[in-house]
Amino acid sequence: PEAALEAAADAIARAGSMTAFTGAGISVESGIPDFRSPGGLWSKYDPFVYCEYSNFKRDPHLFWQMGRELALEVHKANGGGDIKDGLKEGQPNAAHRALAELEELGKLHTVITQNIDSLHQKAGSSRVIEIHGTMATASCMETGQQVDQSEILRQWVAFREANPAAQIETDRWVPRHPESGGVLKPDVTMFGEALPTGALGSSWKAVLSAPVCLVVGTGLNVFPAALVPGVVRWRLGKLIVLNLDRSGADSAHIFIQGRAGEVLPRLVQLVRQRT
Structure with a gap:
């Protein structure tokens, strides 16, 4: 070339x-996988189901199931250990x-x-x-208040410690705003959203x-x-x-x-x- x-x-x-x-x-x-490549995340998770806005409003745990799996994939690709010590992100x-x-x-x-x-x-x-949009922050679906990604990790770590047998595929976990209790949506643009x-x-x-x-x-x-x-x-x-x-x-x-x-x-x- x-x-x-x-x-x-x-x-x-x-x-x-x-x-x-x-x-x-x-x-x-x-170390961040391309969702669209063969064998990528989207061959397992249909984005029009897991990343679709009206689905998120109805079943927010679907997005957070896929999102956590992606975070763990990136974490492992970057040599991460226990997520208690923080998620290793791509550099x-x-x-x-x-x-x-x-x-x-x-x-x-x-x-x-x-x-x-x-x-x-x-x-x-x-x-x-x-x-x-970005995964660096998330917003409360009820009040629009924003939190940093670290708040989501804090809640996920606490949930895992309290429920050691829980599996990402079935635990239906959803992070919530610490004050309002509203469901947190990552500040990424989902399908069907402006x-x-x-x-x-x-x-x-x-x-x-x-x-x-x-x-x-x-x-x-x-x-x-x-x-x-x-x-x-x-x-x-x-x-x-x-x-x-x-x-x-x-x-x-x-x-x-x-x-x-x-x-x-x-x-x-x-x-x-x-x-």
Whole structure:
């Protein structure tokens, strides 16, 4: 992909600014599984059942069953032990850090992400639009009061200690707001729920105002990512797509196939040489 990398570095170096649009593929190297990949979480848990808003209102334990299983999967992938000592979460990888570096270089002004893992912020990106929300906080369904993710972990650990025989599949556990007692819903966007207020509008503004859009780790087949190529072309901008497989190759001006954690640091190096 060397020629494509050089072309991408040229486009970024020439452009006054750029936007990045990221999906699950950028976080896989941080030990966070891609739900959509074969054998991923969604082959076990149908997202239209477990992550659907009206289902959550009726049976909130379904989401929390899937959510805890995912948290444990990430915890184990990152070498975690007993969850009493805290959940091991994915850490930013070289790809997240490379995007933060492009911001430092004055090139990248916004990261739009479909991910809910906060890894861009942890890597140092300062302007991140999370179009699917975040797992970092949860809100009470009755009062809207927000709590940190650590409150959910505290309740889960306490529940496990009080019910050592309980199994995630059958325990119907649901975290509740410590004051109101209302069910806690993670601040992620579920199917059938509106996207976070203003997130979509700011995303389009970012894509429209940047002459270059770099797409990393998403197949461009999910709304609203699917609209990005059209918007970029309409603006006569350059669309650079980086994926592990061939997805997005057809709509890209410059397509790079490879691991984000290997390709992006190299891309930053080439951009540095040109600025």
